[in-house]
Amino acid sequence: EDKVVQSPLSLVVHEGDTVTLNCSYEVTNFRSLLWYKQEKKAPTFLFMLTSSGIEKKSGRLSSILDKKELSSILNITATQTGDSAIYLCVVELNSGYSTLTFGKGTMLLVSP
Amino acid sequence: GAGVSQSPSNKVTEKGKDVELRCDPISGHTALYWYRQSLGQGLEFLIYFQGNSAPDKSGLPSDRFSAERTGGSVSTLTIQRTQQEDSAVYLCASSVLAGGAKTQYFGPGTRLLVL
Numbered sequence: 517e518d519k520v521v522q523s524p525l526s527l528v529v530h531e532g533d534t535v536t537l538n539c540s541y542e543v544t545n546f547r548s549l550l551w552y553k554q555e556k557k558a559p560t561f562l563f564m565l566t567s568s569g570i571e572k573k574s575g576r577l578s579s580i581l582d583k584k585e586l587s588s589i590l591n592i593t594a595t596q597t598g599d600s601a602i603y604l605c606v607v608e609l610n611s612g613y614s615t616l617t618f619g620k621g622t623m624l625l626v627s628p
Numbered sequence: 629g630a631g632v633s634q635s636p637s638n639k640v641t642e643k644g645k646d647v648e649l650r651c652d653p654i655s656g657h658t659a660l661y662w663y664r665q666s667l668g669q670g671l672e673f674l675i676y677f678q679g680n681s682a683p684d685k686s687g688l689p690s691d692r693f694s695a696e697r698t699g700g701s702v703s704t705l706t707i708q709r710t711q712q713e714d715s716a717v718y719l720c721a722s723s724v725l726a727g728g729a730k731t732q733y734f735g736p737g738t739r740l741l742v743l
Contacts, residue, residue, distance in 0.1 A: 550731070558719065558734045604671070616732065618671040
């Protein structure tokens with residue numbers, strides 16, 4: 517059975533801290549790994565990772581994939597209260613169409 | 629207004645009633661997906677449409693759940709004889725093409741509460 521495991525499940529930090537969110541996966545027919553940020557209801561897309569060892573960066577957020585270790589990390593530097601959200605790690609399978617397997621998410625709370 | 633839209637935003641219903649949830653995908657997106665997010669659970673895949681056909685219905689939890697898509701655009705998820713365990717946020721997503729690594733864009737979801 518395909519599965520995606522995220523850790524920690526929840527995290528509380530102070531503004532300005534740096535956080536690292538972890539994701540590991542066991543799936544058949546891996547195509548890509550995606551990170552989403554979920555505030556309120558709709559997840560919003562952050563990164564798509566397909567190649568191992570290549571960091572993707574967007575402002576204070578960055579992410580990297582390790583296909584050997586079947587894992588990925590999402591880093592957020594200089595956290596702000598607006599970063600408070602659930603961060604979802606999602607693996608896309610090579611199924612002929614875009615089949616997604618979701619982790620349960622890491623709930624991040626950034627306190628002022 | 630280019631995003632995925634869903635309606636209603638919130639729905640409260642009584643156990644045993646039928647409900648219909650609507651999704652308007654991004655114009656031109658041929659693939660459409662329905663997911664369910666129950667409290668404390670991850671996102672759960674329900675059904676996928678390519679155009680008007682649904683090649684994968686494997687995630688529908690029971691025969692009380694059905695979905696259709698018409699004109700390659702709007703989709704409706706119907707839950708018959710609702711049960712309390714159906715309470716969840718129902719999310720719809722669309723993407724440009726079914727194959728290849730294509731980003732799915734999510735709608736705001738419908739929060740369903742079955743009393």
